[in-house]
Amino acid sequence: MNKIFIYAIILIFFGACSDPWDDRYQTGNDSDKALVQLLENDPELTDFAELLRTSGVAAEITGNKSYTIWAPTNTALQALPASIRNNSEALKSFVRNHIGFLESFSSEATEPLRIKMLNGKTNTFDGNSFQSSNASVNLTTKDILAKNGVIHKVNGILEPKENIWEIMQQEASNATNSYILNMLDINPITNVSTNYFQTEIVDLSNEDSVYTYIMLTDAAFENFKEELKVYYKDTLPEGEILKAYTLGVAKDLALKGAQYDELPSKLLSVDSVEVYFDQANVVEQINASNGVIYVMDKFDFKLSDKIPNIIIEGEDFDAVSGSRDRVSIRPRSWASGGRDVLVRGHGTASFHLTYHVPNANSVKYNVYWRAVNDDYIPRDNEQRIAINEVTNGTFGYQWVVRNTFEEVFVGEYEVDSYGNLKLLLTSASVTNNDWNTMVLDYIRLEPVFE
Template sequence: MTIKYNRIIMFVGIVAALLGCNKYADETDVKDAALKQTLAQLIKETPTLSRFNELLIKTGYDKVLEGSKMYTVWAPDNQTLQTLDAAVVNDADRLKQFVGNHIVNLNYYTNTPNPTLRIKTLNGKYIKFTATQFEDAGLTSANKYVSNGVLHTINKVVMPKQNVWEYVSSTTYKEKTYINSLDYQAIDSSKATQIGLDPVTGKPIYQPGTGLVTKNYLYDRVGDLRNEDQEYTFILLTDAAVDAERTKIRPYVQGANTDETDRLSSLHVIKDLVIKGSYAQADLPATLVSADGVTVPIDKTAIIESRATSNGMVYVMSAANVKLIDKIRPIKREGEQPSGFSRTDKSGNIAYRLRLNPNTNQQFNDIYIFNHKIPLFNVRYNLPELYTVPYKVYWVAPNDVQTLTFKQRFAVNDPQSTSFAETDVPLKNYNQVFVGDYTPAKFGGITAYVVAANNGVDGTNSINIDYFVLVPQLP
């Protein structure tokens, strides 16, 4: 009886195991079937995507989706594509841009965004994907996987967006013209034809007219508004507003001639209308910091229009009102960060020190140059940009070592210049000392010098600088 009972149990177990194996085999077969398909095949075999399949074939993207690389496709269904402008379908370039706007590299499922992903499409633009949306299109089906990627279906045509510059250049605002005026020609050595070397400098000589590329002073400074990989918030001012801002800054960016002053006025207004990062209108704070580090007030009531682009937001505004005091700021240079010295053989006499201010109990770095025996020895500092505004110059020279009081002098552009008087550097003075006034003749960079006394006597021609600062005196 026991033997018979055991045989029955064994038989039932074998049957159950076989049934379980068959169920597992069925699941495996289903998965294998999906993994034997490509995206191109899946789209071709989906009746509701027949129109999108035609567009894939017309643009050559069907061949792309037959490959082994992984892609994610958001495909508009047939009903949705009825709304696609015929002008797009009949223009090969625009059609390729449109179809490429729905395909990205790699696999993205609806559980991937957290909560939003910004993804680069095959046409070079960026789209935003959430668990339920592709840009502003809803997902009608999702997460269909095959051997080379994932397919989602959407219910709205998603056209490629203009980037910030493409939108700005499509307008008639003066700001566009002012940005274009900042273009200049430069040589790209990788594209130029070298025909020799300068015997004096050893630098390459290029064939005239080769390697020329167009660059832009605004893009050099704050970033290229055409760059799809960087998001921006850009303020496009109305004509009256941008001219008001240029008029406000113009007295402080005087160039060698009127044309240069015009360009500088444009640059120093527009550079502070470029903010890195994309801010939706609802999320705009009271102030933003421009890519050039200037505080920009944001008055939402001045927003006339907002435009989402492929690399950020553009706000057309009737006012900006950036304060001069926020644009024209003090210029501070640390003493221990020199650009060079009048002699290069005195490194043994130059100390870069970490000190303690006993008045504040704070550490600071400075430079101390001693026993060099060179009359008018100097240390120089390149300052890249001064506005045409009066500056008051101060320094901190603590002299916490010498009991002798020594003298040193500030100079601009020429170390021999005596427009600044020699200033005493007494023992242990940790306070700012006024050393003179300076007003640039034109906007631009200067070379500042700290010059030792005109003698070779140890202890009386030292140099000591914690920092110096040029403070603008705005009206």
């Protein structure tokens, strides 16, 4: 009797855990019918079936491929605007916006799924609702099986929206959009142009991710540009714009994720810079298929975020003035990055390591170093930093005091033009190996905003 009882429990368990696809092969089940046929036979979905036929999309979902349809009911479709219903291209995009590639069952959406739709957009499915941008409709009936996919009935419609990049192109007269759309690299051989905002910052036409984009009013954008211009001084001819400046201006106008309601006061740009967001500065909100655009009349930021510190690790030198045999990269638990560099026994006056620093802004920098003599020699040693040439005397020699782990102020240096800077860590100008040792954990350049 115990065995019979156990077998009965097992049979009940397996019956309760049947997969939706198991029903496909039961005699008389509607799952042997195609998606379009099921829609036409359902009295709640006949209007959507008609739109499928009218738009020509019905022919796209035949064959061996599988699809998922989030089908608006006849009642829901009463809200479809005439501007979509009477426009063939708009209607086709609308219908495709409710059909996804492959099968998506409600039981699989334990976490929200990003679904690629036939119109190229990406919508979200969480098992109970279906979402496009900030719009959402609820499922009234789930997991209706067909031989080439699955149908969910929904109680509303999702009008397809244009993505952020498409909206920027439509609003090209706006100064912010015009500036970004004209960030072009032109191949001198093929004469083909590419937009380096899209390739080097973020592609705002990408439908697989969501973003928040700040579109400043013309006056706000001009003020924003002028505030940054002084930090990108260059020697280009009049009328030519430094690429680094355009990137510096534009890179933090695109933010991570789509923020629609109750925005926090600080957001992260795609470049991981903290951006201050004041709802009071919002002039207009535009929802796009891959995020949201905020038109704003002011852009708040900290200069220390836009013009950051520059850290040069001691072990990341680019050149050595003499033999590398005398240069040791040491693992140290207390060091930045876990390593520092030690140079000793080289027998050369003014032996130096060269560091090429790219993208230094045109600003005054406070220069610091961390150089730790952790008893590698039983005395203090002298060293200095030279700028661009080893003979440069901007900074004098400083003592590296034994067992001092604190950062040390070296001096100030004004960078005249944006671009590359060369620093040379230089030993004492003596050949005596007892006195020409040098060591470096890192150099830090801190911009000074006056």
